Amino acid sequence: MSGVLFWVSCGPKENTNSLVGLAYSGSGRAQRRFKPCIRFVTGASAFSSAVTAEPLRSSEERVYEVVLKQAALVKEQSRGRKTALDFDKTYETDFNNVELLNAAYDRCGEVCAEYAKTFYLGTQLMTAERRKAIWAIYVWCRRTDELVDGPNASHITPTALDRWEQRLADVFEGRPYDMYDAALSHTVSKYPVDIQPFKDMIEGMRMDLSKSRYNNFDELYLYCYYVAGTVGLMSVPVMGIAPESKASTESIYNAALALGIANQLTNILRDVGEDARRGRVYLPQDELAQAGLSDDDIFRGKVTDKWRKFMKGQIKRARMFFDEAEKGVAELNSASRWPVWASLLLYRQILDSIEANDYNNFTKRAYVGKMKKLLSLPVAFGISLLGPQNLTKMVKR
Ligand SMILES: CC(C)=CCC/C(C)=C/CC/C(C)=C/CC/C(C)=C/[C@@H]1[C@@H](COP(=O)(O)OP(=O)(O)O)[C@]1(C)CC/C=C(\C)CC/C=C(\C)CCC=C(C)C
Numbered sequence: 001m002s003g004v005l006f007w008v009s010c011g012p013k014e015n016t017n018s019l020v021g022l023a024y025s026g027s028g029r030a031q032r033r034f035k036p037c038i039r040f041v042t043g044a045s046a047f048s049s050a051v052t053a054e055p056l057r058s059s060e061e062r063v064y065e066v067v068l069k070q071a072a073l074v075k076e077q078s079r080g081r082k083t084a085l086d087f088d089k090t091y092e093t094d095f096n097n098v099e100l101l102n103a104a105y106d107r108c109g110e111v112c113a114e115y116a117k118t119f120y121l122g123t124q125l126m127t128a129e130r131r132k133a134i135w136a137i138y139v140w141c142r143r144t145d146e147l148v149d150g151p152n153a154s155h156i157t158p159t160a161l162d163r164w165e166q167r168l169a170d171v172f173e174g175r176p177y178d179m180y181d182a183a184l185s186h187t188v189s190k191y192p193v194d195i196q197p198f199k200d201m202i203e204g205m206r207m208d209l210s211k212s213r214y215n216n217f218d219e220l221y222l223y224c225y226y227v228a229g230t231v232g233l234m235s236v237p238v239m240g241i242a243p244e245s246k247a248s249t250e251s252i253y254n255a256a257l258a259l260g261i262a263n264q265l266t267n268i269l270r271d272v273g274e275d276a277r278r279g280r281v282y283l284p285q286d287e288l289a290q291a292g293l294s295d296d297d298i299f300r301g302k303v304t305d306k307w308r309k310f311m312k313g314q315i316k317r318a319r320m321f322f323d324e325a326e327k328g329v330a331e332l333n334s335a336s337r338w339p340v341w342a343s344l345l346l347y348r349q350i351l352d353s354i355e356a357n358d359y360n361n362f363t364k365r366a367y368v369g370k371m372k373k374l375l376s377l378p379v380a381f382g383i384s385l386l387g388p389q390n391l392t393k394m395v396k397r
């Protein structure tokens with residue numbers, strides 16, 4: 001992959017970068033047949049989509065196909081199709097490129113340290129190569145999210161997202177536009193990372209532009225996959241699977257997907273009030289109706305017994321996704337487990353905080369205090385070494 005370091009300045013005409021505030025800050029295996037797992041609403045999938053010609057498939061089934069494809073790619077690599085070593089050799093022969101490349105990765109690390117301090121700390125145990133690659137992926141995700149969530153979000157059009165996607169294709173083909181892209185270009189050449197989850201994340205951003213209500217959990221699940229489940233699928237090929245793991249690749253990817261879904265559901269539950277003030281309701285409309293609630297109750301923002309009961313159910317489902325995710329962490333390369341446990345523990349505690357706020361997610365932001373955040377790091381470290389059960393046993397002793 002020569003040429004990865006020569007990013008071209010003639011990117012998409014609309015400078016998507018300038019719309020992404022942080023971009024130039026500078027500182028900134030149980031073989032399983034498909035089995036729909038965590039379903040709350042068990043009725044037939046209401047996800048019929050606009051594409052009526054397609055047979056009715058639930059979002060979970062559609063997403064599981066992506067999971068299988070990603071898992072197959074990793075297997076291909078382990079059969080020796082493309083090895084990290086081959087690429088290292090290419091770069092080690094050109095010192096200047098290596099210097100530039102390192103600078104590009106350093107910039108990614110800086111962004112990561114600025115935007116996600118705890119996560120950045122958590123990456124410190126990973127091998128230098130993997131850590132840098134995770135930073136590069138993080139930065140691309142952050143920039144993509146900033147397109148629709150950042151200060152210039154109101155100017156973002158579907159065309160801008162199309163350009164961002166074209167640029168992504170260029171990055172995957174070794175034609176990066178800037179330093180951050182260059183790091184990602186190198187990462188995707190080195191690890192068996194597929195473009196599909198990246199494209200899907202952009203699809204999630206498109207969804208955010210056009211959709212502000214979700215009829216049922218099936219629709220919400222798809223959205224959560226797009227904007228967060230994809231992160232799990234992008235990260236596993238870099239974090240690596242433990243050589244001693246007996247689990248199927250599919251089951252590990254499934255756990256990674258579950259962690260993304262759990263995180264996003266948690267985000268949604270935390271931000272109910274904030275989202276409502278932007279005219280958005282991510283909670284499934286049919287479940288709200290079943291609980292005797294409507295958008296108006298959300299806009300009114302009063303914590304009632306109906307609301308508490310509804311929220312308990314939503315929190316329970318998010319926790320089930322976290323539980324599903326936990327099963328996969330022990331299968332990752334040992335050095336990669338720590339940041340994953342750290343992020344899992346931190347996010348799951350947001351759910352505890354919503355409960356502690358007596359389910360007032362209209363005007364009180366659930367958060368994890370500094371002390372608890374800091375404590376999560378050694379706890380995550382302990383779990384990543386000993387496993388959750390063994391750690392609990394040790395603590396109880
Ligand atoms: C080790 C580790 C945690 C790696 C992931 C690193 C990475 C590439 C993170 C990217 C995160 C990102 C910027 C995503 C863009 C879309 C987005 C913002 C999603 C939400 C994240 C939370 O961010 P924040 O609180 O800042 O949200 P606001 O924008 O402020 O609303 C998400 C909720 C999703 C994040 C999803 C993950 C971190 C999934 C992680 C899953 C894995 C790493 C797989 C682990 C593997 C197994 C086997 C369990």
Ligand SMILES: [Mn+2]
Nearest residue numbers: 145146148149
């Ligand atoms: Mn966001």
